[in-house]
Amino acid sequence: MAYRLIFVSWLHRTQANMNLMTNHNYCLILAGGKGRRLWPCSRENMPKQFVDFFGTGRSQLQQTYHRMAAIMPREHIFINTNVNYIDIIKEQLPDVPDDHIMAEPVCRGTAPGIAWGAHRISMFDSQAALIAVPTDQMIINDDAFRKNVLDGMAFVQQNNYFLTMGIVPTRAEPGYGYIQINSHVCGNIYKVKTFTEKPDREFARMFVDSGEFVWNTGLFLSNVSYLRECFSEFLPDVLSSLDTEAETLSPSQEEHFIRRHFPVYPNLSIESGVLEKTGITCVMKCDFGWADLGTWHGIYEALPKNMDDNVVIDSDVMMEESHNNVIKVPRGRLAVINGLEGYIVAEEGNVLLICKKEDSSALIRKYVNEVQLKKGEAYS
Numbered sequence: 127m128a129y130r131l132i133f134v135s136w137l138h139r140t141q142a143n144m145n146l147m148t149n150h151n152y153c154l155i156l157a158g159g160k161g162r163r164l165w166p167c168s169r170e171n172m173p174k175q176f177v178d179f180f181g182t183g184r185s186q187l188q189q190t191y192h193r194m195a196a197i198m199p200r201e202h203i204f205i206n207t208n209v210n211y212i213d214i215i216k217e218q219l220p221d222v223p224d225d226h227i228m229a230e231p232v233c234r235g236t237a238p239g240i241a242w243g244a245h246r247i248s249m250f251d252s253q254a255a256l257i258a259v260p261t262d263q264m265i266i267n268d269d270a271f272r273k274n275v276l277d278g279m280a281f282v283q284q285n286n287y288f289l290t291m292g293i294v295p296t297r298a299e300p301g302y303g304y305i306q307i308n309s310h311v312c313g314n315i316y317k318v319k320t321f322t323e324k325p326d327r328e329f330a331r332m333f334v335d336s337g338e339f340v341w342n343t344g345l346f347l348s349n350v351s352y353l354r355e356c357f358s359e360f361l362p363d364v365l366s367s368l369d370t371e372a373e374t375l376s377p378s379q380e381e382h383f384i385r386r387h388f389p390v391y392p393n394l395s396i397e398s399g400v401l402e403k404t405g406i407t408c409v410m411k412c413d414f415g416w417a418d419l420g421t422w423h424g425i426y427e428a429l430p431k432n433m434d435d436n437v438v439i440d441s442d443v444m445m446e447e448s449h450n451n452v453i454k455v456p457r458g459r460l461a462v463i464n465g466l467e468g469y470i471v472a473e474e475g476n477v478l479l480i481c482k483k484e485d486s487s488a489l490i491r492k493y494v495n496e497v498q499l500k501k502g503e504a505y506s
Contacts, residue, residue: 151198151279152254152350154243157187157215157261158208158230162494162506163421163487166477167454170506174420175261176214179454181440186261186419188218194259197272204228204247206239209385225377231385237357237394240346242384244353249377255283256353258346258396264428266415274412278347281315281410286352288400288407290318292340293416298331300324301423301487303342303397305409306333318407321397340409343416346396360403422470422486426452452483477505 161173168174175187182189187205194203205222207215209229215222228242240258247254257275265271274291282289292305301324308319321342325333333339348356375383401407417428429437436445439454441461448466455461455473463471470486472479477497481489498506 150251150253150255150283151276152202152204152247152251152256153194153198154240154247154256154258155187155190155194155203155205155261156236156239156258157190157205158211158233158239159262160208160233161262161420163490164425165490165494165506166479167472167474169474170503171210172214173211176211176218179419179439185218187215190259190261190263191219191222193265193268193271194257196268197275201226204243206230206243208233228381228384230388232389233393234388234391235394236396237398237400238388238391240353240396241357242388244348244350244357246377246380248350248354249380252351253283254350255279256348256350260344260420262418262420263343264415264417264419266417267413270412271414274410274414277313278410281312281408282347282349282352286349286406288353288356288404289315289347290401290407290409291343291345291347291412292409293343293412293414295334295339295341297427298327298334299341299424299427300327300330301421302330302418303344304330304333304339305342306339307409307411311408314411315408316411318401318409321402323397340411341416342397343412344418346401356400356404360400422452422472422490423483426483450483 157175159173159175160170161168161175164174167179168177176185178185184192191203200221203222204226205215205219206228207230209231212227212229215227228246230239236258243258244256247256257279278289278291281287290305303324304322306319306322308317310316322333418424419428425439426437429439431437434445434449436448436450437452439452440457441453441455442459443453443455443461443463445463448463450468451463451466451471453461453463453471455471459473461471468483470479470481470483479493481493494506
């Protein structure tokens with residue numbers, strides 16, 4: 127009986143500690159990109175994160191927000207974006223307070239954006255643990271995702287580490303980033319040996335065959351105290367002026383400060399800016415099922431295919447003798463396609479794209495730049 131009472135007492139204390147830790151969980155949704163890799167269906171004035179791309183009734187931003195709201199309080203969710211997209215965010219997420227939307231005046235990569243997010247969130251809670259979440263992702267198992275996130279948040283609350291979330295690869299995918307695993311830390315968490323961004327197909331196959339690599343999901347966790355400390359060390363240009371001059375400012379004053387100083391910050395990803403420079407970055411092997419929806423090729427690999435291996439996205443299409451294509455046309459349009467093999471057919475507004483699916487990211491980048499030069503902003 128005494129042992130049972132001791133166990134129950136320990137269980138109650140553990141649950142109380144977990145509830146206290148959960149109260150310090152915060153999310154920063156990264157929603158400032160221009161989404162050019164999914165052009166023409168993602169345009170500069172309406173990037174992919176704000177588009178109901180798959181006909182579900184929700185944009186990728188809305189899906190991400192509601193997924194995270196099932197894990198932590200809504201008042202703990204902040205959004206990093208570009209100043210041009212403030213009105214879209216307020217329309218799609220009207221309940222998000224103004225001081226929870228951080229609008230960058232220019233695009234400067236994920237490192238400066240997360241640095242600002244850590245500073246803003248620390249104004250609300252100096253003990254916060256933060257997860258940075260991209261919007262262009264497919265999460266297959268929400269329950270497993272919730273468990274992995276909560277386990278990761280608990281880990282970074284108790285340890286001064288950076289933690290990324292990795293997925294065991296199921297194929298050699300050159301369009302993804304890879305993380306090489308090093309020594310075991312605890313549970314399903316390991317130290318990181320190397321980051322590799324978008325290797326060629328041969329190297330991607332070697333990575334998968336070795337069993338030492340996981341896909342980099344772009345999901346990143348840390349506690350804000352340690353995060354700010356590391357930014358000050360590795361990226362002093364990003365946080366030094368903010369910490370010394372804006373420490374006591376209100377959120378609105380801080381935003382005014384950012385608009386004046388942000389353009390001089392370096393254009394860096396969180397991986398190259400911080401994670402590759404610190405010796406204590408870890409990765410959690412996750413099992414929630416994941417796909418990158420930021421490119422046409424990624425969408426093709428992730429979505430279900432019909433009997434001819436075509437992916438048709440919320441479109442009315444008649445196809446004959448056509449295989450391995452991805453098709454997206456506006457509602458009210460009928461696409462009749464014959465004899466097409468391995469192509470992207472995508473139409474939005476004033477642009478129709480017909481492009482080989484292989485190496486499409488590089489081709490689309492080239493076409494967007496050429497179209498912008500020759501036809502102007504209305505087509506980009």
